Amino acid sequence: MARRATKIVATLGPASSDPAVLEQMILAGVNVVRLNFSHGKAQDHIDRARLVRTVSQKAGREVAIMADLQGPKIRVGRFAEGKVHLEPGAAFVLDAARTELGDVDGVGLDYKELPRDVKAGDRLLLNDGLLVLQVDAVKGEQVHTTVVLGGELSNNKGINKLGGGLTAPALTAKDMEDIRTAMSFQADYVAVSFPKTATDMEMARQLCNVAAAEFRHKPGLIAKIERAEAIPNLESILKASDGIMVARGDLAVEVGNAAVPALQKRMIRLARQHDRVVITATQMMESMITNPVPTRAEVSDVANAVLDGTDAVMLSAETASGRYPLETVREMANICAEAEMAEDVMLDADFSGMTFSRIDQSIAMGALFTAHHLGCKAIVALTDSGSTALWMSRHRIHIPIYALTPKLATQRKMALYRNVRPLLMDQNAERDMALADAEGHLKQRGILSAGDIYAITCGEPMGAPGGTNMLKICRAE
Template sequence: MSRATKIVATLGPASSTPEVLERMLRAGVDVVRLNFSHGKAQDHIDRAQMVRDAAQRVGKVVAIMADLQGPKIRVGKFAEGKVMLSDGQGFVLDASRTEPGDEHGVGLDYKELPRDVRPGDVLLLNDGLIVMRVDAVKGEAVHTTVTIGGELSNNKGINKQGGGLTAPALTAKDMEDIKTAASFQCDYIAVSFPKSATDMEMARQLCNVAGEPWRHRPALIAKIERTEAIPNLESILKVSDGIMVARGDLAVEVGNAAVPALQKRMIKMAREMDRVVITATQMMESMIVNPVPTRAEVSDVANAVLDGTDAVMLSAETAAGKYPVETVQAMASITEAAEVADEISLDGDFTNKTFGRIDQSIAMGALFTAHHLGCKAIIALTESGSTALWMSRHKIHVPIFGLTAQPVSLCKMALYRNVRPLLMPSYEDRDDALMQAESVLVEQGVLKPGDTYAITCGEPMGHPGGTNMLKVCQVR
């Protein structure tokens, strides 16, 4: 695989057969997203097993990400399933309403809305397609005037322009879903709508408790989709393993125009803090119904790659679209083309930087050496995957191979940019481990006689965080 940027694809009705899933994996999917906003616990357990079975048939390391639903900040249901709202009409959002909605008003799944808004606030419904201005709050009823009308149907989402909704990031359903995800040892859990580091710390505690019976601790991804998360971005990153640039809800809250600059800032900050980053939402939206992407979508995906994102994500495109396999193929070809054109400035990355840890210094030394010697590969013998992660934070055209005996570390590395995870038996003797690592890459066709490669490991072998050796070798 020559592609460095990873592809995350969402499972759904269009992709939940073993045949389609296997074709998607062969086309380039590295991480499969299970959307916990839909389906029952057993559905996700079954799909996780299907992913692992398909990955084994394909002979590929594939990570599984459980995406929590988060708070349901939504309107209720309508008697006719939907209503048409006109500009200038009055409309009531009533938390106490129990009967189905009509053209005059509707109930709320989110009962705290009357306490979160005040006259003059702007509410955006259905991903911002419908806009309402709050005129008055009377008890449990929020009286509004529709400023941009349109069709409003059952259970559409509500955002407040500029943020400020108090809904907690983790709901009772999320807590149960964390237990479900722990039961099949998912590799990543994505937390929806966190506002602060405290939200992520709570999620971490819940995950640790839920995973204790299996001695499993998933990595945590913070989905940045609230206005309040932006000033707290650094503190959120410190307590997370990565972030998702969730451009849908984020754009509704901060405005579409602000999102591109925020995306670049988030990707840059995540890489500088040694965290992974996924760019998501509407990347190939037109391919839900069309066999080819628009030129704008091609540029969007390519720009995320050039920004340095670890992964680009597909949602409805693979979950419900007509062309799930073709969409993955198109995304893979776009990312490859962007990477070829990407300029490498590795020396500049190290200017004025200091490294306080031996293992991190060794990782940086391997990058520098491989870049200037023109090595065919960089091999990181790793227990936790940290060495491969640090290497992946810097752009380099030399592929990085993370070799580990730990299945958990293996799958987590599937998300790291430019890292190819490979399973290798554990060795106590350093020389045996080095010989086996070279043998694995020769068998894979990555290395051939005469090729030079850089390899890192730790002595004594088998201790996480113990990388302390860099060696440059030539295949005989």
């Protein structure tokens, strides 16, 4: 299998819950498994998390688990027939007070605040923008609309407002309960749906830290950027998170399809500048839900995200409910590896004009620079928290970064970092012994051979988080 820097996030679902299939997917290149809390009960997620841990151990590949919260349900209610067909020009009423099932004239709302969030002239986009309604008037709990773009509308389809502006809070009571569930199995990452401000992320972090305190665990937080309001607050949301997800589905509906590719590039660039991770998601290999091969456009889409510098590319329905979960992972891994071969390394330009106030960050950058110019076989970071590896992974380099950590939680968290291969290794308190152990560990795995030059970073005293203060260039014995 080709060496690959970009990580793959795969969503677990009925198509991938068989242990043998999941093991094959992990061996084919899945680095992070996403549990989608929009579906299933708490016990289902607990069972699936246990499955992931067992199978990854059997496969000999530690993967991260990401719990993806549902967020507010901004959706229509249910229909008597399960669905209706709306004709352009027809009147249709969205009624927050309606209790009976919907019909061709109107439907109830899961989202009761809609009448207060819209006014005449607004446009509502339903079912990912496939249907468009123009708001004519708001009368009490009823939103009277005219169908602009018609089609089939079925139970519980999503509602977006063009340009954003729905007041639903990012964290619901269900999300708070789901955070407790996710922390009970120590999910490595929690993805927060529909955050609008940094405050949403700060609140999620507090809830996670409280729920995880008894397990001495701290998950990484991923902000899913899918609302128009999040765009002006992007930088502050980034700073309050450990990473972001370019959630192109809802985002495209709110800001328009054409705006998304440039936004994707900007988000990836900003995340890297702020030392945060970034996942590119939604419809990456959509056609492979039913087809054994991707379209040319999908291949280009995945390759472009890789060339933009994303840490990870994500699969949703493709692996959760698609017919070809394993083939999809293999195809994606190949596309990533091919695209990376075409990348330019611009380290010298990256570092010009940069100033470092921290010793550990300077060491990380020094390791990259030296390894690049010396043509090292590997860069090795002895790390407790994973910070050194994260900083190194923000810059493009064709040399693999091996992060050796004594902490399982750190190893799993680093599974998402681009070009970082996290390995578990107990660290000797004595520096020279620790360095010798690291070399032995990598030689045993066939990563280093006698005569190979590599760069290694560590901190003295050993084991102090944030204490990386040493860079050594070695020749393997």
